[in-house]
Amino acid sequence: MAQIDPLPPLRDVIATHGLSARKSLGQNFLLDLNLTARIARVAGDLSGSDILEVGPGPGGLTRGLLAEGARRVLAVEKDPRCLPALAEIAAAYPGQLEVIEGDALDVDALAHLTPPIRIAANLPYNVGTELLVRWLTPKEWPPVWSSMTLMFQKEVAERIVAAPGSKAYGRLALLAQWRADAHIALHLPPEAFTPPPKVSSAVVHLTALPKARFEADAAVLNRVVAAGFNQRRKMLRSALKGIAPDIEDRLIAAGLKPTDRAEQVPLEGFCALARAVAAA
Template identity: 50%
Template sequence: MTREPLSSLISRHNFDARRALGQHFLLDPAITTRIAELSAPLAGRHVVEVGPGPGGLTRSLIDSDAASVTAVEIDPRAVVVIRELQEEAPERLRLIEADATRLDLTTLCPAPRRIVANLPYNVATPLLIGWLRQAASWERLTLMFQLEVAERICAEPGSEHYGRLAVISQWCAVCSQIMRLPPGAFSPPPKVWSAVVELTPHPELPDIKLFRAMEQVTAAAFGQRRKMLRGALKGIGGERLLNTAGIDGSRRAETLGIAEFDRLARCHLAAPHRNEKQK
């Protein structure tokens, strides 16, 4: 089947990318096909795509052997375009017109589930954190970010990009950069490079209470990253917390590994003062 070129489709619908929505479209089918291939194996999997825009990646996903593709789109102009594509594969492509930041994606399709998306850059990080809270519900996430965000997700302790996002992401999943793209790969070109990150959730994952404890610990630790931990964590019982976890309070947040942050989060969750507040 011959499809209308995306550039022609965009022109026909007068569908210009909007900065307010963080839109940068992938129009090269070779690139979108490669992303779908990197997401493999998709056979028997139900894929959710957030922010399909004109549907470049959507086309490649419905051409894959995924069991189904669910596209979530907030822009009514893109909704019109994806509906045209839906006519091509009505049984395999589902369209949800909604704000993905306010939607529980796990309710959209059965397991095994995956997310494959070129994320709108202005909401990419909060979307990721929300999905990591539900990491047990996802088999794998294959996501496009600005390169700087991708580096922050995959950063190692002691590196310049290591921070809250690295700790929480790697605590929940195995994270790796699997593809980089220059600005010219997008329309319109962003000012920065982009990268695709693969996140495969760990077999054993934290419950929501422990996840929230980790969010509080990392927020305090990296909120004042130049301070020693005994000072940075003072607001959440720093010295006591560090002693319980067996961590030297003179260290700084960027020197701690994921396992050490896990200990801090578990000790914070178990702290008597915290349990009293929860009653």
């Protein structure tokens, strides 16, 4: 296997620093540096961008991002055991890697970066969805990030790109597709990781749109979508009865059938409903 930098292979790094993956931290390490460089290339031209990486672990993707020319990488790592390995990478790329020890859910890491900003991460399984929702729902749009290249469990990746009428279609698809272009760029089998997880993984690339596809108030849209999919087998008039007393009228005003179910409603329909609810 060709080396992407002069640093030791990741298996040696893990052995040297005793970095056994911890299930409690959602860790599954990606050891093939050619594969991590490939993921970095999915993120696009990195030479003029600051990159936020969450959960770098022993630094496989970190090294891929730096080898592919990232201007600067800010890595947020919760596991203190990984810090010495990341320090070795920082020494090999002077001034290009900064590591913050902490929980990504508690750290406003994007505030430490200079635009243009991209997010690239093999997200820990236990916080990946929550982080994605946060990045998709900032107070102002467009966001500070221009693109996100994120690894998820395959099932979560499919939910992000799902189309109406499919079992995977739901709140995650609507939030992602309302304000971004999203597609699955890579599929990875369990054996690509150490230890191998029980599920396959996939890399999703999201590009922020300059403005949302359809007009809607973010808070109202989120409330309507959440209510609709919390009881996805119910008709809309039943699932959304807590949203407004005259919800049937609001549904009709939005061009929707009260007897439809949430999984049948496209993004444009939910946005129209959010506008109708807000107007009422």
